[in-house]
Amino acid sequence: MKVQLRVNMNEALFLRNPEETDLGKKIIKHSILLIHKNGFESFTFKKLAEESGTTEASIYRYFENKHRLLIYLVAWYWSWLEYQISFQTNNMADPVSRLKKVIRLLTTTVEDDDTTAYVNESLLHQIVISEGSKSFLTKHVGEDNKLHFFKPYKDLCAVIGGMILACDPSYKYPKSLASTIVEMAHFQNFFMHNLPSLTDFGVKKEEKEIVAFLNDLVFTSLNKG
Amino acid sequence: MKVQLRVNMNEALFLRNPEETDLGKKIIKHSILLIHKNGFESFTFKKLAEESGTTEASIYRYFENKHRLLIYLVAWYWSWLEYQISFQTNNMADPVSRLKKVIRLLTTTVEDDDTTAYVNESLLHQIVISEGSKSFLTKHVGEDNKLHFFKPYKDLCAVIGGMILACDPSYKYPKSLASTIVEMAHFQNFFMHNLPSLTDFGVKKEEKEIVAFLNDLVFTSLNKG
DNA sequence: TTAAAATGATAGTAAAGCTATCATAAATAA
DNA sequence: TTATTTATGATAGCTTTACTATCATTTTAA
Numbered sequence: 001m002k003v004q005l006r007v008n009m010n011e012a013l014f015l016r017n018p019e020e021t022d023l024g025k026k027i028i029k030h031s032i033l034l035i036h037k038n039g040f041e042s043f044t045f046k047k048l049a050e051e052s053g054t055t056e057a058s059i060y061r062y063f064e065n066k067h068r069l070l071i072y073l074v075a076w077y078w079s080w081l082e083y084q085i086s087f088q089t090n091n092m093a094d095p096v097s098r099l100k101k102v103i104r105l106l107t108t109t110v111e112d113d114d115t116t117a118y119v120n121e122s123l124l125h126q127i128v129i130s131e132g133s134k135s136f137l138t139k140h141v142g143e144d145n146k147l148h149f150f151k152p153y154k155d156l157c158a159v160i161g162g163m164i165l166a167c168d169p170s171y172k173y174p175k176s177l178a179s180t181i182v183e184m185a186h187f188q189n190f191f192m193h194n195l196p197s198l199t200d201f202g203v204k205k206e207e208k209e210i211v212a213f214l215n216d217l218v219f220t221s222l223n224k225g
Numbered sequence: 226m227k228v229q230l231r232v233n234m235n236e237a238l239f240l241r242n243p244e245e246t247d248l249g250k251k252i253i254k255h256s257i258l259l260i261h262k263n264g265f266e267s268f269t270f271k272k273l274a275e276e277s278g279t280t281e282a283s284i285y286r287y288f289e290n291k292h293r294l295l296i297y298l299v300a301w302y303w304s305w306l307e308y309q310i311s312f313q314t315n316n317m318a319d320p321v322s323r324l325k326k327v328i329r330l331l332t333t334t335v336e337d338d339d340t341t342a343y344v345n346e347s348l349l350h351q352i353v354i355s356e357g358s359k360s361f362l363t364k365h366v367g368e369d370n371k372l373h374f375f376k377p378y379k380d381l382c383a384v385i386g387g388m389i390l391a392c393d394p395s396y397k398y399p400k401s402l403a404s405t406i407v408e409m410a411h412f413q414n415f416f417m418h419n420l421p422s423l424t425d426f427g428v429k430k431e432e433k434e435i436v437a438f439l440n441d442l443v444f445t446s447l448n449k450g
Numbered sequence: 451t452t453a454a455a456a457t458g459a460t461a462g463t464a465a466a467g468c469t470a471t472c473a474t475a476a477a478t479a480a
Numbered sequence: 481t482t483a484t485t486t487a488t489g490a491t492a493g494c495t496t497t498a499c500t501a502t503c504a505t506t507t508t509a510a
Contacts, residue, residue: 016487021487023487039364046465046466046467055489055491056467057468057469057470058487060467060469065467066467133358133362134362136419137359139263139267141419150420154423173425173441173442176413176425177442179416179424180405180413183408183409183412184408184409187404187408188405190362194361194366194367195361197379197382198382198403198404199404200398200401213397213402216397217402220445221442221445221446223445241456246456248456270499271496271497271498279457280459280460281498282459282500282501283456290499
């Protein structure tokens with residue numbers, strides 16, 4: 001059985017839906033390759049046009065600017081990950097195992113998902129680690145938020161917050177703990193690889209150490225170690 | 226008694242030391258005002274020159290580019306904060322009270338410090354919250370790290386890591402917990418004001434709620450609630 | 451008081467970040 | 481099938497950003 005997974009994106013994020021045309025899919029595909037390779041700062045629509053075999057003008061027909069494209073990619077990732085989480089924790093009865101599974105899914109390297117042909121989830125995961133925060137750390141975060149650009153991220157955190165309460169209904173900070181888990185899953189990864197003295201994982205540099213740290217952090221808070 | 230505080234900065238961060246000239250101090254002062262007002266993305270040396278009453282060329286004599294200036298400001302802030310912490314926790318015998326004090330200093334609004342004439346610490350604190358991560362979330366983080374640009378941040382985290390161990394010598398993740406505290410002190414603040422559904426502080430929006438969350442997070446982990 | 455250093459004034463260049471126009475190709479509706 | 485809308489390509493151009501260079505002038509230090 002071959003299924004094709006399609007992520008429903010906020011229409012305000014694009015001018016023309018990139019999922020509906022060959023060119024649009026090429027733009028998404030090569031934007032991931034290019035941002036992963038050179039970073040978001042040196043990423044331009046001109047370079048993307050060359051890589052995608054099209055013109056700058058054509059890219060502007062899909063996305064207003066490169067920041068919107070970044071938000072699109074990050075939002076796509078969070079939507080996809082929420083789906084992965086719901087799929088992989090489906091029917092898990094024990095809330096503690098379920099939350100542990102989520103921490104593992106958030107923290108460990110993502111394999112490329114063949115059900116989404118033009119998105120390399122593994123590279124996108126690394127982009128979200130290094131560039132994801134830039135999608136909201138702007139002066140226009142308020143307006144972007146009004147347009148619901150961060151809904152996938154907020155939905156995911158809400159789901160995790162619910163799982164936290166399922167483990168400990170009396171816990172007072174489920175939302176903040178959820179956003180802490182998500183942010184730290186990524187920041188500790190970035191630090192481990194780039195500023196290792198900020199972590200306790202500098203020697204082995206293994207993701208499962210981050211998982212152990214987050215498990216310890218979360219489940220001592222929830223009194224369910 | 227009037228003391229003047231001077232932060233010793235890494236010489237590789239600038240071409241000419243801004244602390245040694247009137248123009249240099251003006252550049253620092255107005256860069257803080259301008260980045261605070263319009264954000265780092267729309268901040269340019271041309272605008273900064275106009276605000277500082279000088280020319281673009283003169284600014285380039287102090288800083289190679291605007292990213293270096295951002296790193297300078299952020300590094301200055303962490304150095305200054307580490308000094309504040311050492312000053313304000315000096316002679317505190319109890320490691321738990323000391324760590325709690327540090328969490329409060331990290332999290333709550335900073336008052337402008339008159340011993341540093343041309344730096345508005347309160348505005349700089351807000352810049353570090355919204356723009357600080359951009360100083361290291363780049364493709365050249367490795368080279369910048371080799372030049373020790375992030376030493377003040379790492380030193381501060383190391384100090385906090387030591388305080389964590391003083392509370393609980395058997396705790397396994399002092400460095401990661403330290404960087405988690407520092408990052409979350411800022412991210413939860415940013416979320417509270419801009420994406421409040423990611424926190425549990427959206428109603429009252431008070432910094433002391435973040436302090437309470439971090440205290441809970443840290444001291445349940447350290448078994449010293 | 452003279453030389454060195456810092457700043458100002460001005461110019462210029464390459465690239466980034468767009469917008470506009472028109473021709474052509476492909477899809478679709480009449 | 482033909483007409484027509486729609487998508488893309490090709491090209492041009494404009495403003496701003498991010499620098500670099502030069503030379504005159506002012507300030508400072510020996």
